[in-house]
Amino acid sequence: MRRRTPLMLALAAALVVGVAVAVNATAGDGGGGTLAELTRREYPPGERPPAPTIAGETLEGDSLDLADLRGDVVVVNVWGSWCGPCRSEMPELEQVHQNTREQGVRFVGVNIRDDLDRARSFAARRITYPSIFDPGSQYTLGFTDTPPPPGVPATLVIDRDGNLAATIYRVVDAPELERVVTAVASEEAGGG
Helix, strand or coil, rough: CHHHHHHHHHHHHHHHHHHHHHHHHHHHCCCCCCHHCEEEEEEECCCCCCCCCCCCECCCCCCCEHHHHHHEEEEEEEEEECHHHHHHHHHHHHHHHHHHHHEEEEEEEEEECCHHHHHHHHCCCCCCCCEEEECCCCCHHHHHCCCCCCCEEEEEEEEECCCCEEEEEECCHHHHHHHHHHHCCCCCCCCC
């Protein structure tokens, strides 16, 4: 254990320095903003790229294809039961799921790099929406017009036309996500 401590401290310091450099570099380029703003991107209607192709078998064994959900706003959350930040945001995601269902919003999880039994047990106690089981992280292959998420958790908001309205590549809380989702849900189909 003692041998790992210096290595872990060095890795933590490198991460902090890397984030600080990224924030400062973006601010220096005129991008500015907080870390929250730098890890969230919202695409205005008319400038939205097509959402990635995501389809597969759910944790329950059903088939699910995001293309079949066109006409609804879809929130996709990429998670793993092994991911601490994913665990911390799940109650927030479930809250927004419950609060926005009547606005035509659907939630879909994508579980990656996980064991099926562990993922099923984990999800059953935390969320009521389906999750695609993707142990090999094949979902990233669907990103052709935008970069894939650099890690987990990651949340995508897809508009009613099947276009990417927002990406949040970090832990998200309920107020932030509900604001983004409600704004997209209020748009008419064919506008983005």
